[in-house]
Amino acid sequence: MNKLMTNILDLPGVIVEDYKQIVATLILVVKSKQKTSKCPLCNQSSHHLHQNYKYLVRDLPIGNKEVMLRVNRRRFKCKNCQKPFNESLEFVEKKKNLYPLNKSGNSKKEGSQSRHSMVEYDS
Numbered sequence: 001m002n003k004l005m006t007n008i009l010d011l012p013g014v015i016v017e018d019y020k021q022i023v024a025t026l027i028l029v030v031k032s033k034q035k036t037s038k039c040p041l042c043n044q045s046s047h048h049l050h051q052n053y054k055y056l057v058r059d060l061p062i063g064n065k066e067v068m069l070r071v072n073r074r075r076f077k078c079k080n081c082q083k084p085f086n087e088s089l090e091f092v093e094k095k096k097n098l099y100p101l102n103k104s105g106n107s108k109k110e111g112s113q114s115r116h117s118m119v120e121y122d123s
């Protein structure tokens with residue numbers, strides 16, 4: 001895990017495992033510290049891993065670099081109702097509010113309706 005990048009990203013419960021830079025894009029490989037997730041149907045927490053899905057989430061830029069988060073979203077299977085469900089990744093859904101990076105000198109304001117696009121990531 002990369003402590004510096006984890007601190008820079010500063011998202012609760014999120015670890016930056018690795019990062020790479022491809023031209024003007026910084027890709028942070030992140031994962032949730034949580035080992036379990038709660039079933040949305042019966043609220044039972046499950047650690048029975050069903051599948052992994054990788055996503056790229058576009059983040060706010062740092063300076064003139066575009067930032068993408070490579071997220072491993074796990075799919076669990078609930079023992080109680082036998083249904084698979086995706087782990088909730090609050091940091092993806094609430095990211096906009098949590099993201100504190102203002103120290104890059106980039107004073108450009110993001111449009112208020114800019115959404116994080118989540119695309120499936122292959123490999």
Ligand SMILES: [Zn+2]
Nearest residue numbers: 039042078081
């Ligand atoms: Zn359940």
